Amino acid sequence: MESNRLSATQAVERLARRELSAEQLLRDCLAHIEAREPIVQAWTARDADAALQHARELDRSPIRGVLHGLPFGVKDVFATHDLPTSCGSAIYAGHRPPADAAAVALCRQAGAIVAGKTVTTEFASYQPGPTRNPNNPAHTPGGSSSGSAAAVADYMVPFALGTQTAGSIIRPAAYCGVVGYKPSLGLIQRAGLKTIADSLDTIGGFARTVDDVALFASVMMGDARLCDLAYDGRPRIGFYRASHWPNTEECVQEAGALAASALSGAGARIEEIDLPPVLAALAQAQADIMAVEMAQSLAYEHGRYRDRLSDALLAVLDAGTRVSAAEHQANLQRVQDGRAQVERWFEQYDVLLVPSATGEAPLYESGTGDPIFCRMWSALGTPCVHLPFHTGPRGLPVGLQAIGRRDDDRRTLAIARWMLGVLRPGQ
Incomplete structure (x- = not known):
């Protein structure tokens, strides 16, 4: 080799x-x-x-x-x-x-x-x-x-x-x-x-x-x-389909079913969980926060080199300038409130298991794909580990992500390692 x-x-x-x-x-x-x-x-x-x-x-x-x-x-x-x-x-x-x-x-x-x-x-x-x-x-x-x-x-x-x-x-x-x-x-x-x-x-x-x-x-x-990622426990896993689950491709749903079966068979306790409505809004809050802060961070480029920026980036920067300071602060507070609620989840679960993407990689011409299943976790600042273990109908990779409690990265990685060992044995 x-x-x-x-x-x-x-x-x-x-x-x-x-x-x-x-x-x-x-x-x-x-x-x-x-x-x-x-x-x-x-x-x-x-x-x-x-x-x-x-x-x-x-x-x-x-x-x-x-x-x-x-x-x-x-x-x-x-x-x-x-x-x-x-x-x-x-x-x-x-x-x-x-x-x-x-x-x-x-x-x-x-x-x-x-x-x-x-x-x-x-x-x-x-x-x-x-x-x-x-x-x-x-x-x-x-x-x-x-x-x-x-x-x-x-x-x-x-x-x-x-x-x-x-x-x-x-x-x-x-x-x-x-x-x-x-x-x-x-x-x-x-x-x-x-x-x-x-x-x-x-x-x-x-x-x-x-x-x-x-x-x-x-x-x-x-x-x-x-x-040192040694782990010999039986993790408590919260399986969260997310409100966007109906929009996922069948291969993602298959990956979820395969993972639930294999991990529970290996000793994990898996329970499906629902998202409180206040957290369901965090994906949009993340997008708005990102637009505002991009407009601020790229103010020099936006002001001096507007003609050298792509239309896609200009649309985000222009949108960010239209969000008021009060709206931005409200979005930041929504994230803070969401972090407190998610902390309570981790009193019951060691990690959460959620989709990483809506399906297999789209065609190149259609863009880089939808980050909808990642936005909330980026806003919350939690550790996330993608686990590749499945293949879709077009022969492209599919997997899920393990989400851990914020600042508990070692345990998140240790459990993710254990999970991938179950889902992809011998590799």
Whole structure:
């Protein structure tokens, strides 16, 4: 097996034992990128020579950290001192920040190697980039972390950084068939990230296993406890279909039934739960909060470069300027009230199990998909882990997401790992 197909945790174990060199792992990744990039188009900037030089330096040095020698992709909204950061916009084409974003710097300090910058939608919003779904290039990989999800799904790198404001980690993970992890809001430092909505923006990432996303998160959070996801309990799982359940494709409903049967058979207690009406409105509140804060965060670009923004982004920014301060504060209060109600759920359940997306990845021409099943959780700031385990009628990936109590990320990841082991045994 080519080393680029190893999971991050498998690779780091071999790297630590010097059974695999950082240079060889990176060369296998780069060779696969060269072969597949014309189809997948996951990358926007790469410097193979610099990355290989870094790999050779790591091979000559003592083990630097828990990510020693692991290549990773960086969504092009994170500043990198040695690669351009364009944020998916022609406005910033060729822009060279003077320093790395904090998340990137922490990964490098732990020994990881930046393989390149991955494609993002325009300012991590709605206008798609060129990336295609590696399972079928006629379909979208989702957005906004499109390149990161596709690069991991196509075995180009074992991990890639992403961000989520509405559904930009969980939905691409669902469409591409990889594990996606959106941590609790605020657990990973956002310095050096091109933020668009301060109340919502969350850094996370993509990998092929739950252990892998936890490994990188442990570095960015400074929390070594995430490297131990042992769990031997019988989780209490609340299965929430959501008010949008009738709009889901049959394959999502099948995934729900399969998961309920398999997990209960493995010892979990699963109960269906209903959403209080006040929480059902949080999806719209999230959309309005996002529009207001995007209009504020992108005020410079909106004012000076309006003619260089897409119609889709302009519509959101213009809408955000029309929301009054009183309406915005009311939406923020709705979210606060919702957090208190959801806390009471977690007195009864260890995790919630909900859809990640409405169905299989749509055709590329139809856009990056609907984030409706992610909006509420992004507003609430809860940890979310996409679990890929099913396939739809078009042969594209389908799964569900595990939602945990805010700031209880280790337990959420541990239970998600247990669940995926049941749902996708032997993988």
